[in-house]
Amino acid sequence: MPEFREERVFDENDYKYFSKVFDFFTFDAIRTFEIRRVIKRASGVIKEGKESIIVLCEGPENDYRILKIYKIETSDFKRMEEYIVGDPRFKSVRKKKRDLIYQWCRKEFSNLKKAQKAGVSAPKPYAFMRNMLIMECVMDGDNIARSLDDMNEGELDDPEEFFWKIVEELRKLYKNAKLIHADISEFNILKSNNKPVLIDFAQAVLQTHPMADRFLERDVSNLTKFFRRAYRLNFSCNDVLQYIKN
Numbered sequence: 001m002p003e004f005r006e007e008r009v010f011d012e013n014d015y016k017y018f019s020k021v022f023d024f025f026t027f028d029a030i031r032t033f034e035i036r037r038v039i040k041r042a043s044g045v046i047k048e049g050k051e052s053i054i055v056l057c058e059g060p061e062n063d064y065r066i067l068k069i070y071k072i073e074t075s076d077f078k079r080m081e082e083y084i085v086g087d088p089r090f091k092s093v094r095k096k097k098r099d100l101i102y103q104w105c106r107k108e109f110s111n112l113k114k115a116q117k118a119g120v121s122a123p124k125p126y127a128f129m130r131n132m133l134i135m136e137c138v139m140d141g142d143n144i145a146r147s148l149d150d151m152n153e154g155e156l157d158d159p160e161e162f163f164w165k166i167v168e169e170l171r172k173l174y175k176n177a178k179l180i181h182a183d184i185s186e187f188n189i190l191k192s193n194n195k196p197v198l199i200d201f202a203q204a205v206l207q208t209h210p211m212a213d214r215f216l217e218r219d220v221s222n223l224t225k226f227f228r229r230a231y232r233l234n235f236s237c238n239d240v241l242q243y244i245k246n
């Protein structure tokens, strides 16, 4: 199991450091999650990307949870707007940067809920507040699950079978949740006990989104390209698309 550090990561002494990345509200929300027992405590940063910080947390049921914190300052707004405009659920998005990030976080929570309800393999979402989301930590045995880009040779027992398992998840997402992930790549698919788990749902859109078809084609194309490059497997994009839609 991943080791939890004994000391709290987020206390007043850390605020000086974290205030470079987080604002006071972010810092305060972590406390609120702890008080509401959505998490027992934040343990430590395990990943820091351009747009988010991923923190491993101890859950209330001796489980592991992930706190995903969207960075306010460095996020790519142009990219986000493309996915939010045209989605009737998010009509009242205000232009202010902070508000847009909050909406983005709410959107990931709501998309994860939909995915969950549709039986799609994705992390269970627990709560969100402002720019922070608490979800299940995907595990692979006793370790935190890794993404497909992080696999060593031979780590996938049967790459062809794994490919079709991913397609099956995309199909469930499409047919049952009426969603398109819209950012499928080897970075956003984790391997958990020989099963794929889709993550990173903020940009996912409803089938009714004007760009929905284009996003789905791009998802399938990214996936087939990756399996061609990494495993020399050839799948027809069109066949896969037809399978997902029908």
Ligand SMILES: Nc1ncnc2c1ncn2[C@@H]1O[C@H](COP(=O)(O)OP(=O)(O)OP(=O)(O)O)[C@@H](O)[C@H]1O
Pocket: 047, 048, 049, 050, 051, 052, 054, 066, 068, 123, 135, 136, 137, 138, 139, 144, 145, 146, 147, 187, 188, 199, 200, 201
């Ligand atoms: N629920 C989770 N369980 C386990 N690991 C996770 C989980 N969520 C995120 N991660 C890890 O953190 C990484 C980044 O998460 P995610 O893709 O959601 O954020 P992002 O903003 O897209 O980050 P990036 O810009 O680096 O892609 C993932 O590739 C994965 O390794």
Ligand SMILES: [Mg+2]
Pocket: 187, 188, 200
């Ligand atoms: Mg990602």
